Amino acid sequence: MGPIPSKWRGNGICQIDNFNDSNKNYCNRKLIGARYFYKGYEAHEGKQNASFYTARDTQGHGSHTLSIAGGNFVQGVTVFGNGNGTAKGGSPKSRVAAYKVCWPGGCSDADILAGFEAAISDGVDVLSVSLGGRSENLLSDSIAIGSFHAVDSGVVVVSSAGNSGPSFETVFNVAPWLFTVAASTIDRDFTSYVTLGDNKQFKGTSLSYKDLPSQKFYPLITGEDAKHSYALYIDAKYCRYGTLDVEKVKGKIVVCLEDEFFGIVVAGPEASSAGAVGMILASDSESFYDFIAYPHVLPTSHLNYSDSQYISSYIQTQKNPVAYITKPITEIPIIPTPVIASFSSRGPNNIQPSILKPDITAPGVNIIAAYSEATSISGLTSDNRRFPYTSMSGTSMSCPHVSGIVGLLKTLHPEWSPAAIKSAIMTTASKLDNIKKPIKDRFYENASPFAYGSGHIQPDLAKDPGLIYDLNVTDYLNLLCAINQNHKKIEAIYNKPFICPKYSYNMLDFNYPTITILDLGDKIVNASRIVTNVGPPSTYNVKTKAPNGISILVEPSSLKFNEVGEKKSFKVVVKAMDNYVKEGAIMDYVFGELVWSNGNNRVRSTIVVKL
Structure with missing residues (x-):
């Protein structure tokens, strides 16, 4: 990430992140700044050129998560005029440190562990870890091992639950000493409306950079109908690279299906390069219920499955189908909220089902925060747009929300253990939304604790839980003994001699x-x-x-x-x-x-x- 901007400095947090930077609660300790760890990556990929070796955030993800946790008050933050207001992180006067452990292609266990070691040695108070993956054993999981050492040193480690929902048993970072965070919505949407020639109107989601030239109807065509003669239908319907015929698309609004394999980022550049004036991003699955406010390169509206089906039928039955896409607007308040994001990973815990995971849920959908100007706002190399702020979604965003709260609690209660701080946040969380009804999932059915853990964070209550x-660490070690880990393996994670108790440890008493x-x-x-x-x-x-x-x-x-x-x-x-x-x-x-x-x-x- 480079030097920490002065507006982010304060009293402390630390973030280890996917292509990331970090936050830290140093209080009266020295400010470290940014560090990077590459030996593990280098062992697999070989030596890189000199410009590669930097703590600079070249992806944007780390700057975003860091500022959510510890960003100071900044006025006039906006994304293309939307969501305008004063932004701040959860712990806005934190001193922050960045520990970059991930590189293009992934994150090495060796680099993750090196990052943890450095953060512990530097004296951080809070580690915000917006990365992870599925594991079958806590003692072979680098995040579980690194965080164990951190908790043993009094550091609170907050982690992402994962983005593999809504299927059950998809949650990761399930070690009981980790604070595992799911993602839910906030009471703000970025809305764009689609109007068809039959005057039917649909509400979609977007943060499009441009508007349509004027408020008039434009011809409407599907990606399949607009395909090149040599392109496959399966590729063209998603508007994948090189599939659209300029002669068929130019001056029209093209309907592209949401691409489960490549995501929502590839259709826009293809539609734009083919001359489309706008795009309707259509969900082709009832399970796709997260509509991310993405900074599209052309006027776009992202619609749900049922609305997309209507538009498909309209195109097929009309001789000259037409449509118009409105400029995105900021809508507040949204009811109900919070709603659990469908991408947010669900329990039960696949390694130790007797521990409920995730632990908590926090805002993780369409979150505006800082972004690195070392990369385009869309992350595409073909996109030259550079902005200091953007909207992103994921449990990577919900994790630092909790990290910021932990930083504040650490300041208020420096004598509390990591488990005490975790307990304070969990036992004061809410299971109700903003209309006092049970929290819903994205299908607007009642969500379960496998989606939200103890509930949605309530920071004001967590400071005085009663x-x-x-x-403590011995409790965690006894738990490992109870799940049949042998002494040698436990000593490997603990790095100290430890003998399991002779009596049978009761998991129900954890x-x-x-x-x-x-x-x-x-x-x-x-x-x-x-x-x-x-x-x-x-x-x-x-x-x-x-x-x-x-x-x-x-x-x-x-x-x-x-x-x-x-x-x-x-x-x-x-x-x-x-x-x-x-x-x-x-x-x-x-x-x-x-x-x-x-x-x-x-x-x-x-x-x-x-x-």
Whole structure:
């Protein structure tokens, strides 16, 4: 990324990122700036030319995530006149450091681990890690290993849940010491409307750079109908490179299908180079429900599946189909919000299903933040546009939202452990949207904790959670013992001698802020937890909301605390109703909750049960 702009300097966070830069909460420590790690990449790809070896952000992704976490207040931020206002990061006076560990083609485990080591040595307080991939074993996962050492040093590590949703069991970065973040929408959209010759109008999404020359109708054609004679229909319908015939496209609005393989970036340049005046990006799958406000190179509107189907039918049945695309506008407020992004990866946890993942959800759709002017705003080499800000979407964007909040909590409560900070954010999160209804997914059905974890972040409540669920490194090591990792492997991740306890460690007693019970069957299951008081003396009473067919009893039902730091334990007794067991009515996961309240604080834990 090069030198850290002065407007981003402050008291601290650190971001390790995909083609990235980093944020850090150094407080009174030295400001490191930007560093890069390439030995692992070089081992696979060989030595590169001298200009390659730089911490500069040549992709934009790192600048974007860094400024979300720690960017200072900047007035007049806009993307082509849209979303105009004052922008800031989650921890706006943070001192930031960049640790670039990814290069064109991927991220080497050796470079990721080197980045973690450097960040720990530099004394960062928060690591924001917007990268990752699917893993089958925590002890072979470089992010899990690096973050373990960071947490052992008191560093909070926040990570992305992944962009492989909406399928279940797609979440990654599932180590229990990681803070895993899903992505959801905000109450703002960038909207462009499509009007057809029959006066039918459709609402789409766009951040197009240009407008149509005038408000008149233009001829409408599909990519298939506009294909070159030598092009394949399968390629032309997506408007892939070199497929459109200039003679057929020039002066028209072309309809291109959203390309699941190449993404939404390739159709626009092809349509534009073929002479199209505009483009309708049409979803050809009911599962595509995320409409990203992309900085298209020509007037464009991105439409959903049902609207796209209507337009296809209109073109086929009209002799002279025509359309008009409006200039994008900023719409506020959007109801309902937050909505879970369909791209956001879902649980359950594929490595250790007894730990609910993701942990939390935060804004990750159409987020405006800083961007590197070393690359085009679209990321395309053919695009010469350079801007300091853009809108991007992904769990890469939701991750630093949480990192910024962690930075603030670290300032307010420097004595809190990484697990305590994580607990404070999780137990104060909300399961409701801005109209007080259950959070929805992109199909506007009620989302589950496998999509949002404990819920959507509420920073103001996290600073005073009342009670926290704390964990230390020994707890994590005992958990690794319980999932049958041997001493040698555990010592490899811990880098210190460690002997697993002789007694059998009960996974149900792992002091996580959520409770997951697997294979309940006809058993009565006990799960123990310990809460620590971080507020004034008070008495907490419990309320539970049991899943259908499940009974939940908490013993004791009241906890009295006389001082800060006092700990109390309780037991959660879970069993299935007899008729449910006999009828086999519960064959999948069901969800409930447990809430401790003293009248001022609500400490909520999600309960996940599988019969």
